[in-house]
Amino acid sequence: MSDILLSAAATAACLPYPALADELAASLTDSAVTVPPRLVQPLPGGASLFVMPANDATVAMTKLITFTPANAGTGRPTIQGDVVVFDIATGTRRLVLDGPTVTAHRTAAVSLLAAQRLAPNTRGPLLVLGAGVQGRAHVEAFVAGLGVREVWICSRSPASAEALAAHVRTLGAQARVVDNAAAALPDCPLVVTATPASGVVLDARPREDAFIAAVGAFTPSMVELGPAMCRDLMACGTVVVDTRDAEHEAGDLLQAGVDITALPSLAEIVRESRPRPAGPVLFKSCGWGGWDLAAARLAMLRVCAEA
Template sequence: MSAPLLSPEATAAALPYPALAREIAALLADPSVRVPPRLVQPLPGGGSLFVMPATDARVAITKLITFVADNTTRGLPTIQGDIVVFDAATGQRSAIVDGPTVTARRTAAVSLLALQTLAPQAEGPLLIVGAGVQGRSHLEAYLAGLGAQRLHEVRVASRSAASADALVAHAQALGLRARRVDDPDAALADCPLVVSATPAQAVCLRATPRDDTFVAAVGAFTPRMVEWAPEACRDLAARGTLVVDTRDADHEAGDLLQAGIDVAALPTLADALAGRVAPRGPVFFKSCGWAGWDLAAARCVARAQAARG
């Protein structure tokens, strides 16, 4: 029997954000999880091919995706590909799930888990810088995790006014007050929740957040990429708390590496979940991605398949 190929819609339905955040926390406590370093192969056109395997005692995956930052100019997604899911005991392929959908939802679920664990003030207004797929998924994840009463207001900044307006309209359709802002640095003063989810080809934030802010910085996931200015990162390191998603960030967290910060000395999300982080000042959560997050999503998919019989 051939393995089911899940559409983007079916993939999303199997990955509700709060459940996926809980699965990510469970995965970080699972000693059977094995995640080797991902392979990043440069492509001739300037993009990258990512090969990301992972396994636990029951499920094995390989994620195969491409990232091409300027695909928006071609009318194409910046991330394309699939995740192949196997039974770890038999080696049988059990599913092929939509890679971009998993990437969007697991990244936002990781940010939600970090917010729930570390945020000094887990309520809005929320500032989203970057109105693409990740901006939308983070909006939906935070709404699912916090509820409209706590999130209540969203401000969106983007290089594209049309993209910002579209995300504003989506937030309003979800029952939130929302508006576009043209100066994200100025908006930092009013927003205790911040998500930066740009293509990360140039600095877009130079100011520093207020002391009660939780930042999820997800756009820059290679050493060459950057969203936050080096001086802002150094200020955050001096007066706040920096946390990375995993130890893979030691050589991938472009914002922090370009600021000269010793990323290897920073705590991880697993440290925070284990109670080994005492946040002070603004919290800056740097997310670079990890195949373990995709494995958590595959575990959710496997559970949904089992429930359907």
């Protein structure tokens, strides 16, 4: 068991962001990838159990995680669980990855892939709303994958913002903590919203060359971006969803009355090699088992290479 059960640190080591973004792109063009709808089981107290299976021709995996919003601010993680990876040919369980680490890395790598394909301006500064696990992962991904050298951080917790700023500096980038995200938009072409999505945190017009990755809201009741901002980006820019599942999960867009069925998905952008759009871009990410499968594939490759 010790050979296949990877700690959070060992899981992270298997999933460097640039390589994971490449694996995500490869999985989107792999016809063998199968991803059934995820099961979301409501739990008492407002928590949820997520069951997310997927497979390709050689690897099968299931992510089992709990999402417990009540843990916020308690020192306990809001997301806990595992990703179990199997070899299809033998049925053997090959790896058990740390679920929260996979979630953080694959979510940030999806945003990185979207930015690589869609962002009009990848130089930064990067504005990050939310200084938790996802905020940290996105900073690491954009520094490693885009070469961002300046990060602005806005968080309702000054201590968390300062801690993330200190981490940014260890990555070789400059960091600044700001109090007003809307006021920072004119200076930041790259924006990530990675908050608990309990209410609108941004409702302002971005730069004409802005790329916004909204990742905090992944249920119909959650929201980070204001309705006016979503509708404005629909009118004057481009809105892309991570997968078709966003049609019933993207709270920001659903609450703004956006026709999500008419929006392109990241898979279509990658498969069709669509040109980089003009004007501001909103990338709405809700999560998908296929992203976890890509992480499992990369982890398998790296573990086998080291064996």
